[in-house]
Amino acid sequence: MIVEIGHFALILALVVAFAQGTVPLIGAHRGDALWMAAARPAALTQAVLVAMAFGALMHAYVTSDFSVLNVINNSHSTKPLIYKISGVWGNHEGSMLLWVLILAVFGAAVAVFGRHLPPGLSARALSVQALIAFGFLLFILFTSNPFERVALAPADGRDLNPLLQDPGLAFHPPFLYLGYVGFSVAFSFAIAALLEGRVDAAWARWVRPWTLAAWTFLTAGIGLGSWWAYYELGWGGWWYWDPVENASFMPWLAGTALLHSAVVVEKRDTLKGWTIFLAIVAFSLSLLGTFLVRSGVLTSVHAFAVDPARGVFILVLLLVAIGGSFALFAWRGPALMPGGLFRPVSREGALLLNNLLLATATAVILLGTLYPLFIDAVGGAKVSVGPPFFDSVFVPLMVPLVAALAVGPLLPWKRGDLAGALGRLKLAFVLAAAAVVGIWFVFDRGSVLAVLGLGLAAWLAVGVVVEIAGRIHLLGIAPVASLRRLLGLPRAAWGMTLAHFGLAVLVAGVTASSAWKVEKIQTMRPGDTVEVAGYTYRFEGARDVQGPNYAATRGRFTVTRDGEPFVVLEPEKRLYPVQQMPTTEAAIRSTFLGDLYAVIGDAEGNEGGFVTRLYFNPLVPWIWAGILLMVAGGVASLSDRRHRVGAPGRRPLTTEAASAKA
């Protein structure tokens, strides 16, 4: 019964979305206040209905209702509760339902927090939001119904793919979707602004918090996915330039650019057309990512099902949404009034450089990701574009970005003084150079590029500190007064500092982990020892253990350093009997300078020998720390009074903006 209610609620949501997508739009066109007012209650109703549908599906999973096809295929009665819940989105149908749920919740949030928005803009934005929801609800109801019943319920289900039974992955999709779908708000506002023919500082003020929220969620989602790949796949790597990773990375890059260009629109009322363009691009890339990942055109753990009807449907949806919005942009974009002028060397100029580099990086990744699909589609050879391509195009674009990032925040708006800014960064330059020299002598087998990469990270980190020290007049005034200034800084300033510092930490982690990774693969019998990066691993043997829904072989390594016991590592190789699928559970011990990482493979020989894979991954914990700092920066900025999502009216904001500039 509950399942049928869920299905029915979803159909009602489709009807409501259609009404919400048309009535307020027509109302806004005609200036009819009553029709426009329909948008808000409709958005709330739609969110409630989709939430009911989602709740019904979750109920079926938690109670192991095996009369529902989706539950049979992706759940099992012995599965721990958390994976019964995450199983709801661990499959195609449920994940699309989650997508629409998040879309509807964002729409409802705009309706609730956007009470003070101009009625026309709010009505149009909510309508666009509903049109997206309408397309996806159609897709779910016609090609991917999660509520399908079977006539004869089996005794038990087929279980969730064991690779997905993991705490990191349980929360990776919701965060990723909050990011993907969060860009829909910026997109809807961009389309609404194009329809209105008006973009100003107030518009940017409304859009920024939503973009920031989406960006923060997406950063966390990508981080979780990468962390999962690192410890679950057992290959010691954390990023493979896999097309599905690129699919989430491209909206992130475009979203990062949007975040920065929206600042320029807000503060200086310029770059408006470009910002609208980026808002459309960021969400289009989110849609493209959904298509690539869900349509089965790519080989990956995410391709749940290979159903051509679904792929074609998403492709059509993609063409309508992306094609339509770009056509609208081409038609209405030129009418946007250009704003204030600025010199190339200025804060605006620096943000524009950031945008150009990020946009170029997005474009080359898009090219590398789609090229094999394109060649295949035109009947050419089958090719694959792997990490060497992405490394060699992405890194050269990021180096100037990181180098300029230390300088940009030191430049004033409108016209800047490059020599003055560089003068303030003398200390950063000296420390970065010292870091380069120091690291060069510590790692005698260092590669030049990697050492320079660490120097770049040091340059950025010190540059960020110099910037905040300048804000609080450190050393210029009494320390107490400096401290008071520090505590009085707006949270948005803290947000920027944290995020930029996080990037510096991330760059250091990425560089070191790819340059100085140590990998040893061998067969070990009990009692054998292997030395990896100064740590001695002694293999003590392996034994069989029984988990809640799997059986495992658990190896045991005692690790010593300079003869002193350091840690015991127990990697596992698990077999999930329901799906007859093995998984690898790496054992990891993090230290400040890197991770000790051990994997056990198959048994070999008759004397208790096993293939083992031992790694030392330098500075990998810094990658996670950097991502956490960036997320913390996003959260800090969001908590800033001026970035509240419930922005007040147009007039008070512009006066406040004027006073903030002073």
Add this chain to the structure above:
Amino acid sequence: MKPKRRRLTFVLIGMGLLGAAAALVLAAFRDSIVFFYSPTEILAKALPAEQRIRVGGLVEEGSLEKVAGGTVRFKITDLAETIPVTYTGILPDLFREGQGVVAQGRFQEGVLKADEVLAKHDENYMPPEVADALKKSGQWEHMKDAMEGAGQIPKGAAK
């Protein structure tokens, strides 16, 4: 600077970046694109020994043997031709005889020296490249029936 000159500066910087990006992409494409072949195609073509390639097919039944030091040998077949492969490292969890696999490496002296072996990610899935290789070798039809019977690929997924 006049507004026009300023805009020109930005346009020139943008063009310069695009040009640099295009050069990067072209250089990287030339060095790092990896072509995919089926065993039949490899034997039909004379490939330069230094070229990195991908080979896909099924792991031949009974061909997997372990050599000392974590090195394995196995054979990839498209049911028409067979290619021997050597690989050092831990095989993917889902690597099994009789199932689809993609190996990447260099084809030298009649042996593929693989540095990467990819198996399917879950029970219901076969890498599309492998399916294509089997289609080309004309073996797809009866593979498909056998695999659908064994529940290895979803019914109706194969065309």
